[in-house]
Amino acid sequence: MILLWIILILMGGGVLAGIAATWNAVYCRIIALASVVLATILILWIWINHDVSLQPGSTWITDIKLQWIPSFGISFHLALDGLSLLMLLLTSVLGIFAVLLSWNEIRYRTGFFHFNLLWVLAGIAGVFVTMDLFLLYFFWEVMLIPMYFLIGIWGHANRQYAAYKFFIFTQASGLLMLLAILGLYFVHGSRTSVYTFDYFDLLATTMSPDIARWLMLGFLAAFLVKLPVVPFHTWLPDAHSEAPTAGSFILAGLMLKTGAYGLIRFAVPLFPAQAVEFAPWAMLIGAVGIIYGAIQAFSQTDMKRLVAYTSVSHMGFVVLGVFAFSEMALQGVVMQMITHAISTGALFVVAGALYERLHTRDILQMGGFWKRAPFMATVSLVFVMASLGLPGLGNFIAEFLILMGSWSASPVLTAIATAGLVAATAYSLRIMQKIFLGKDTHAPALPDLSLREKLVLVPMAIVIIILGLFPQFIIDTARPAVVRTLPEKEAIHALHNQHNTTQSPTGGMLSAKGGNHEQE
Amino acid sequence: MNKSDLLSLVPLWILSSAAILNFFSISIRRNHKVIVIITLVSLVVDFVFLSTYSIRHQQAVEPLLVFDGFGIFNIGLILLTTLIVIMMSYAYFEQREERKEEYYILMILAALGSCILVISKHFASLFLGLEVLSVSLYALIAYLRKRERSDEAGIKYLILAAFSSAFLLFGMALLYAATGTMSFQGLAERLTAAGEISPLVWCGFGMFTVGVGFKLGVVPFHMWTPDVYEGAPAPVTAFIATVSKGGMIALLVRFFSMVQGHQFTLLVTVFTILAVASMFVGNFLALRQNNIKRLLAYSSIAHVGYLLVAFLAGGQLGTQAISFYLVAYFITTLGAFGIMATLSDKERDAELMEDYRGLLWRRPLTAITFSAMLLSLAGIPLTAGFIGKFYVIAAGVRTSHWLLVFALAINSVIGLYYYIRIIAVMFDQRETVRTSEELRPLVYIISSFTMALLGVMLIWLGVHPEGMLMLIRDTL
Secondary structure, three states: OHHHHHHHHHHHHHHHHHHHOOOOHHHHHHHHHHHHHHHHHHHHHHHHHOOOOOOOOOOOOEEEEEEEEHHHOEEEEEEEOHHHHHHHHHHHHHHHHHHHHHHHHOOOOHHHHHHHHHHHHHHHHHHHHEOEHHHHHHHHHHOHHHHHHHHHHHOOOOHHHHHHHHHHHHHHHHHHHHHHHHHHHHHHHHHHOOOOOEHHHHOOOOOOHHHHHHHHHHHHHHHHHHOOOHHHOOHHHHHHHHOOHHHHHHHHHHHHHHHHHHHHHHHHHHOHHHHHHHHHHHHHHHHHHHHHHHHHHHOOOEHHHHHHHHHHHHHHHHHHHHOOOOHHHHHHHHHHHHHHHHHHHHHHHHHHHHHHHHOOOEHHHOOOHHHHOHHHHHHHHHHHHHHHOOOOOHHHHHHHHHHHHHHOOOHHHHHHHHHHHHHHHHHHHHHHHHHOOOOOOOOOOOOOOOHHHHHHHHHHHHHHHHHHHOOHHHHHHHHHHHHHHOOOHHHHHHHHHHOOOOOOOHHHHHHHHOOHHHOO | OOHHHHHHOHHHHHHHHHHHHHHHHHHHOOOHHHHHHHHHHHHHHHHHHHHHOOOOOOEEEOOOEEEOHHHHHHHHHHHHHHHHHHHHHHHHHHOOOOOOHHHHHHHHHHHHHHHHHHHEOEHHHHHHHHHHHHHHHHHHHOOOOOOHHHHHHHHHHHHHHHHHHHHHHHHHHHHHHHHOOOEHHHHHHHHHHHOOOOHHHHHHHHHHHHHHHHHHOOOOOOOHHHHHHHHOOHHHHHHHHHHHHHHHHHHHHHHHHHOOHHHOHHHHHHHHHHHHHHHHHHHHHHHOOOEHHHHHHHHHHHHHHHHHHHHHHOHHHHHHHHHHHHHHHHHHHHHHHHHHHHHOOOOOOOOEHHHHOOHHHHOHHHHHHHHHHHHHHHOOOOOHHHHHHHHHHHHHHHOOOHHHHHHHHHHHHHHHHHHHHHHHHHOOOOOOOOOOOOOOHHHHHHHHHHHHHHHHHHHHHHHOOHHHHHHHHHHO
């Protein structure tokens, strides 16, 4: 029941905040803040009160199933395991930051802004806990429209174009997923004469490989566009650079993660054999994305576009890791989802803060800000270092695990991906170099971070350091979900043999060592 | 025709007598309110009477009509839709000078025609219903004579509808010549008995398709739609978009299921082409419209295309999908045109994009309701339109009509673009000088009530469609 409450609190908070703004904008902000804080407390309460089991194959932490449209076999089915829990917590915490970030930035249509913000969060939270495919599509759409408005109304100069582009890309791919969901529904229904959208019932659907391949492509379309992988990424730089700070923050921090989550939770478990079949291609586009994103990022002058392309690069690691089918790589993916949300989100906050002060996003017009805003520079340094994968920070753990896990699946692609880390160093250092070092040519005053901004950035910096030093609790929490995702070992072996790699007993070795590997 | 036949025709009797009652009432004294009350009461009584019928009611009034679940459901839908159109019309015409009483007679007669259409099982009753509907519509479209475009729309509709009726009639004649029967059932029997289909029958079906296509406004017979939508008063446009087109769709479903039209591959192919063409052409032409009435006209062409997907999918699921989609589409269209009617002033209807700029900040509730209607047309969750579209896609996927389903998916995206554009205009921040004049309290209450009702129904069906789904399932 508590899951339902979390979503209802976010939705209800959005409506209340929207109404309250007609009297006073401050009430609206307070209500919005209160509802995300309340949601966070509820999630933390779940984490503390329920023993998140370390063992694979454990049951779900909470599970709620209400009838919704029984004549279609649609139920309101929400469930939570370690992975969902982590994502949900990420959603609500970043939600708090997003509300804080917009405190001064959003000055008109405050009510409508917060309504949209909270509904995006509700949609994202819904995606992370839904166990009904109809409901998945439902939430998938719910997070879309408010995001469109966030970009289209409060964005920068070219906002309409960016909003349309974002909308059309994600909507079109979402509809393909709807077709695939319906296809799966009818295939399962005709086999078993039980027509249902329930995830657990559909998991073991037997179908001809041909159909399964098409259906999986439908799911992949939605998730890979959202992630995004390289040929479908063009909406992302536009959407990110035109959105208001909170919008970019949510987009990078959470919305991209729904794509990664969808791969782990839905695309791979529903079609394991086809996913294994598709894996070489997926890993290839992952590796291409890593390199391409990094090169693009290096050549950008617009700070937000630059950070957006780093997202493309980092999400390449996610695709690589998911389709490597080793526990270690998947753990790395989960880690990457969290650390990327924090590091990239934080870089967008810095970009937003700079824009608020200088009214430009062009890094060529910046330089030498270290002296004038030392606090901002120091915090930025942490996130830039995280982004380039410096050991001791969370992103390093994530990328290291992914690369380790992917090696056995494809040494060549892993090597290419590793080269991406070098490129990451180049673009990350360029951010520091152009903005905070060099000659100070900019005349207007540049106040350092305000208390409110510190309140957002400092906790994020602390978290990214904690994740880098003590990643074990994340790994333990996500473990049951990760293990559940992995396809049968035989299938993976078949894949590996196909690639003429060394036939090391990867599966066995990894599960024996578990995730304890890097607890130094 | 025996007594029980007569009794089952009571819903039609009530409508006819309401029209006559209105005649007398006008001849005694012209009073807008009285006429509206007579019309509303008769529609309500009619609906209440209809709801006493069991949904599994099955009675044929040989040889013309058949009362079954599907027919009763559609009559109910037509009656409620007309009821809402009348409520909209009262508010709309109350602000206008012209003689408004005859309008309601025509409206009742048009509804009567549509009711006959949805229960007919014979070419004669089909034509009767269609002509009663069309002839009333000629006058309704050109009702506001002082407007420059209303004559154009009326004449255009008159000529094209008469033209299409001629096609239809010729098609029926050819089918009669080939098979010697005019009842749908008889036609089916003769065709199966004959085995091979003669060219004469194909010609007949072809002509029939042209006639039906005109009424539905599918591509390439869609030319009249934007002009008529634009020229007609907003409530009449709502009526054409819902009752007139919906009646024709219901008739088509009955005709096809009775003559087992799905077995004729050529016919199915033709309708597939019509459906795909309607979706693409309708949506593409809507993309660059700045006149909302024309935009909704093109969007209605696309929506008929969506409906044809469910129609071609056929079977129980297809028919259920059509019924649900019609309900959702009726609510949505009524809401959209209803809001347009409430925003209109004496001179002209609020039909330009500019009339809506910044509406959210002038009349927030109206703008939010209108946005909900547009999102429903686009098929976004939490609205009835989403469940409708979902149902249609489900029907298509079920029967593996992948071409149609993909076309639908692509077109949903295209459609979304222009619906969102209107919403973006309404949310635009530029303040406008133009303020709508204050309506009289009663008029204001009635129109707000109607819109609120439609908005609630829209969300209710989107969130909790189970009741409606069960009802539709029972009708088949």
